[in-house]
Amino acid sequence: MDSKRFSADRPTATYLPAGVRRAVKIVVVGHFGVGKTTYIGSLSEIEPLRTEEKMTVASAPVDDLVGAGAKETTTVALDFGRITLSEELVLYLFGTPGQQRFVQLWEDMTVGALGALLLVDPARLESTFPVIDLVESFGLEYAVAVNSFDPSVRYEESEIREALDLLPDTPVVHCDARDVASSAEALKELVRHLLTRKG
DSSP states (O other): OOGGGGOTTOOOOOSOOTTOOEEEEEEEEOSTTSSHHHHHHHHOSSOOEEEEEEOOGGGTTTSOOTTOTTOOEEEEEEEEEEEEOSSSEEEEEEEOOSSGGGHHHHHHHHTTOSEEEEEEOGGGGGGGHHHHHHHHHTTOOEEEEEEOSOTTSOOOHHHHHHHHTOOTTSOEEEEOTTOHHHHHHHHHHHHHHHHHHHO
16 A cells, blocks of 8 residues: 555545555444544545434433543444546555444445454444444454554553454554544555455
8 A cells, every 4th residue: 555645645536546446444343432434534525424313312221421532423334535547557445334233334335345444542442342242243354453542551562462362463553543644554464464464
């Protein structure tokens, strides 16, 4: 991946180059409020598609807001972004909703996906277990990106691995979903992992 494509002052593209012949699909997954919408927004070369709605009192019994700060909206279908990697290759990013009630959408979105980037909040590691179970049940290779909302809550890679019971070859990288360069590094780590597994 060309790091210049992820510069903060990159132009916003609208249409795909005429020569694009191949598309690759990656899903961005994680529990409720972990930063998936922000992550895709930081990388997408187009205005990302967002399906966020205001949270209501009716969702309070089913949406766990503990640790989610002042979150007032939630993704109800998907987030979608695009990165043109070359004149012939484009990468599509699909972000899943974080709540368990949207599991059917997750399953639909994983069809045809090359792999998944699993965003993790280090302050809410326990919320990641159901997500890992889903990703593994769909047979997706994945990398873990620890989204550092709060710099005071930070764990070493070995601690994350132990807490999430990850396989030794599952990549773990720290990132800030708000930062283009940091988000790009997490995506590149996933791509490296996928290339290794395919090789």
